[in-house]
Amino acid sequence: MAAVKIYDDLEHNISDEDMQTVFMEWRTNPGLLHNESMKMYTALLEDDNVEQAQEVFKLSVERGILPTVVLYTCVTETYFSFGKNKDALEAYQGMLAAGVALNCYTYTVLIKGLIDDPNFIGDAKKCLLDIMDRDMRPNAATYTVVFVGFVKKEDKAAEEEGKELVKVMIRKGNGPKAREMMRVLQDNPTTLIRRVLDIVFSKVKA
Template identity: 35%
Template sequence: MATAAVRRLLRPTSSTALSRARRLLSSTASSPPNRSPNTNSPVSFDWSDDDESPPAPPPASPAKNPTLPPPYDPFSKKHAVADPPDSTNLQEVFHRMRTGGLTDYAIKMFDGLSKDGLTHEALALFSIIKDKGAMPDVVAHTAVLEAYANAGPGHWGDAVRTYKRMLSSGVAPNAYTMAVLVKGLAASDRCAEAGKYLLEMLDRGMRPNVETCLATFEAHVRMNKVEEGKALLEMMKKKGFVLDEEGVRSGTVKRGHVFRAVMNMLFGK
């Protein structure tokens, strides 16, 4: 039923239906920051009590008529929203957040949750935006976290601090949030940290997708920490999680040293 509801809301059968779905999101999500006490935005993050303060977003006024991206097609294999031209330019990334709103980030989260089969969570996210007229706090926090995760290895600590600040603010992460954090840490070759939060996903009752698991174990191979990777796999199995071999094979196009090493680590092949 949830899947059918998603398709009825967002199936790209006509330009009118797509425009309506986009308006439902943009009309409530692109409002100026802090319009509601229940709405967070990148400007509300205070890093003053951290030992190492990351660069703060530059002050800017919200755009009155932000240019919206093309209509969202949930069944397209392309990314739901285009990434910024330079993800390492945090000033540009935060400027886009503050002037264009968080609609794009909400769409990416909706798309990610839906593709992982978490349609109930995706619909709940959509309902908050559509019916309550507020951007969910989890979207704002995850947007900042994702900005740091995409900015490169030098900002992995900022991504973790953002996640901890999110928890201390009483905002619960969802599977998309956790996947962004784990993959960002893995891309920065922070194997131990990626493994830690992969296990936390399981503790929170979330099932990591193949992409998130592969990113973590490939990082262990790159850093020559195969034994640590095997230990992580055993801990995941003890928590009831078993990787599907066929899913892993179809989830990567790599057929070189890393692929063989990952397959050997995970399945003894």
């Protein structure tokens, strides 16, 4: 009943016409959200977030309840697909206000969406720090895109901010891993890869 109420509240409180259309699609085809639950479950397992994956599976498959974290994550991801980063960020803040237990998959969606707009790189960085403050480990793909975002800003201040972020990650026991980052970066231009690694590993070596 609580999950149904949250769903109804979200649907009725969101005035965005694009989102209203999406909610109608979800209402008429519940399988769409079930598929999103399975996507989240699979991604969490692949990153060895077993407990988080089991929680999603337990609710969505064993009990037939749509986890609120899945719903909010879908709302956030949909806003990003419409290029509405500010609304996506507000949906994230709504999750926090509602006491939704966020997982690593949700944060990955959020960070990758925010980083596409240089104006939101500071918010992406805050979300990355929030993961670690909640004793969760961001995967290499998630933290690497943040450093790519700093490089793409094309200014010295952004690069220095990236270097400071590395120091914080190391202090929190989540230092960047070179081999995993290289796998994430392999399809990018060589110059971008070199600049990202220069930011990250100048501090690691120090």
